[in-house]
Amino acid sequence: MEMFEPLARKPIAVTFAAAGVFVLESRHDRAFRMEDTAHDFLKVLLVLAGEGALVRGGKREALGPGALALVPAGCRHRIEDERPLSLYAVCVEPGVLTALPASARGLGNARVFSHATWSADARGLIRQMLHEQTLRRAGGEALLLGLAWQLLGLVLRGAGGVSEARGSVKAEQPASAATLAKTRVAAYARELERTFFEERQIDAAAARLGLSRRRFTTLFREVAGDTWFNTVRALRLAHARRLLRETGRSVTSICYECGFEDVSNFYRAFRAAERASPDAWRRKMGAGKAAQVPR
DSSP states (O other), X not given: OOSBOSSBSSOOOOOOOTTSEEEEEEEBOTTOOOOOBOOSSEEEEEEEEEEEEEEETTEEEEEOTXXXXXXXXXXXXXXXXXXXXXXXXXXXXXXXXXXXXXXXXXXXXXXXETTOTTHHHHHHHHHHHHHHHHHOOTTHHHHHHHHHHHHHHHHHHHHHHHHHHHHTOSSOOOOOHXXXXXXXXXXXXXXXXXXXXXXXXXXXXXXXXXXXXXXXXXXXXXXXXXXXXXXXXXXXXXXXXXXXXXXXXXXXXXXXXXXXXXXHHHHHHHHHHHSSOHXXXXXXXXXXXXXXXXX
């Protein structure tokens, strides 16, 4: 079936190919209506434009540009528009999930991530999925499946962060734009502990959160207690020390795994922090696997 319709007045029917993954764009007409529905497949929604809500039972969660929503298979829900929504839907058959570890299948109830710091990453994955689905090249279905798993991994990680954050908040109150910006930066700073090796430019980080560089750097220092550059470098060096101490991987391999683009920069940063080269520090620490280090 065609994955694009000019303007939809009702949900688009989904037909899966062999990979068990299908991506569609739904641009809602002003007359769009959706009845309470439970699909036999999981879907992840990314809102591009418009305003509306994901409704399930008595719960109503707002949908706006950049919001992501997870709707597990079998969950009765409907989408209501306030201003006609335009969104992507990534639909995944249950059989795809059986290949994942059991711990990665507990997707729980439908939920909305309104200010996900990783929405830009999700958008990038969906863009790649659309590309593969459209071109239908050799190996495309395997790539489509792998991208779908990456997207689900982002959602699962985000779901964990949401549950932790909700546990520490007594009641959800309307927030000002300044408060929301600071909340996004705080979530981003927490996520850095898992993504420090991917970060390259502060401007890209600021743009991902919809902030100017100056505003981002100010808020980041407030929530993290240090600059973005120092924080990323400290996380990279901490991981490097762990790898030097606990593995036999080469210094070059560790350099790139930690996010350093250049080995000489890694040596300079490590020497400034430890007053020793990575090789000397490893010998000093008597790493148990030092004898296995590739020559």
